[in-house]
Amino acid sequence: MLSESPRWRKLAPCAGCWVCLSLLILVTGCAEPEGGSVSPDPLVTFVLAEARSTIDYDEYTGWTSPSETVEVRSRVYGFLKSVEFQDGDKVQEGQLLYVIEPDEYEAIHQQSLARITVAESRLSTSEAKLQRMEALKAGNAISKEEYEEAVAAVREAEAQVIAAKADADRTALDLKYTQLNAPIGGQIDRTLVTPGNLVTGGMTSGTLLTKIVAKSPMHVFFDVDEAALLRYRRLQADTEGPVPTNRIRELDLTCEIQLADETGFPHRGKLDFVESVITQTSGTITLRASFNNEKLELPAGAFVRVRIPVSELYTATLIPEAAIGTDQTVKYAYVIDDQNIARRRTLKLGRQVGNQRLVLEGLTPGEKIVLGGLLRVRPDKPVTPQPAPPSAASSAAPVIPAGSAAESTSSSSQE
Secondary structure, eight states: OGGGOHHHHHHHHHHHHHHHHHHHHHHHHHSOOGGGOOOOOOEEEEEEOEEEEEOOEEEEEEEEEEEEEEEEEOSSOEEEEEEOSOTTOEEOTTOEEEEEOOHHHHHHHHHHHHHHHHHHHHHHHHHHHHHHHHHHHHTTOSOHHHHHHHHHHHHHHHHHHHHHHHHHHHHHHHHHTTEEEOSSOEEEOOOSSOTTOEEOOOTTTOOEEEEEEEEEEEEEEEEEEHHHHHHHHTTTOSSSSOOOGGGTTTTTOEEEEEOTTOSSOOEEEEEEEEOSSOBTTTTEEEEEEEEOOTTOOSOTTOEEEEEEEOSOOEEEEEEEGGGOEEETTEEEEEEEOTTSEEEEEEEEEEEEETTEEEEEESOOTTOEEEEEOGGGOOTTEEOEEEEOOGGGGOOSSOOOOTTOOSSOOOOSSOO
């Protein structure tokens, strides 16, 4: 019989053990935890939505350009005698820069002055002869032709005097051009010609000696689109009708710039010029702002960030960037209510400012915003909130005092 088989006697006790083990597992799984405890609510950290005074800005990329640039060229031929400045000096208008050997031009000018003396002497002789001719003519002692010749001689002598004086003025001008003075004040470049070299003169072919740029004021040029231009022109207009383009200077619009190694926008100027025609291919137009650059902080030819205020001072809501979640194209944050329930809020955002983000719609200042533990939060479920460390919620943007246009956030580009 099977029950008497040695093999069966070895396996039967093992089968009974398996049945008991299965029953034990089933009873253990169905039993409630000791004390009836449940899973705790997820632990999260929160920050308070902040109210900040702010101004909206439009930002562009621009470039600096000197307000004046002059190339110093020789007007006369000659050997360069001396250079009267150091490379890179700040020069004043009228300051002596170069001296070209003047000896030849002084001699030519003296000849011109001598020609004036000769011409004036001939004029005196001709006038005296004419006076005698007039007396003889009264007595009919000379012919009419002789008298007319005397009158013509006087006129010719007068013309010679005028020509001699004009020639003397020209030679005096050439002599004056042997000394080259600064036509404007500003920073001078290095000298391109050293003493002893021959320089050529002329109105168009004169030797280029150096260049002077006026860096105060400094101009900044940047391109804006047509819609932005119309908005700027109407910022301070009394009506919504067309505003003449030439009123851009009268609008007194503030413009701020930032150099590549700077934080914030410490340099402030005014818009003072707009081109007369919008580029049809790009739909943009070039604007110019003027900046007082007495300390020469702005270099010429540098690329800068430009921003223009496009709103009045108002109060905005700011939260850390890390508190914002993304669901496809929807931006949201979790708000903790009085019952510690996490409520999901859809947000309309402005630009990022430091490690914070401007919230245009969806939040009010003072609400608790989940910062840490976003992955553990479920909508409309309770959480265990704790305040976030101050360093986690710090912002790079300071509060703006009322009536100030200092450092603030920007919401000109919205997501």
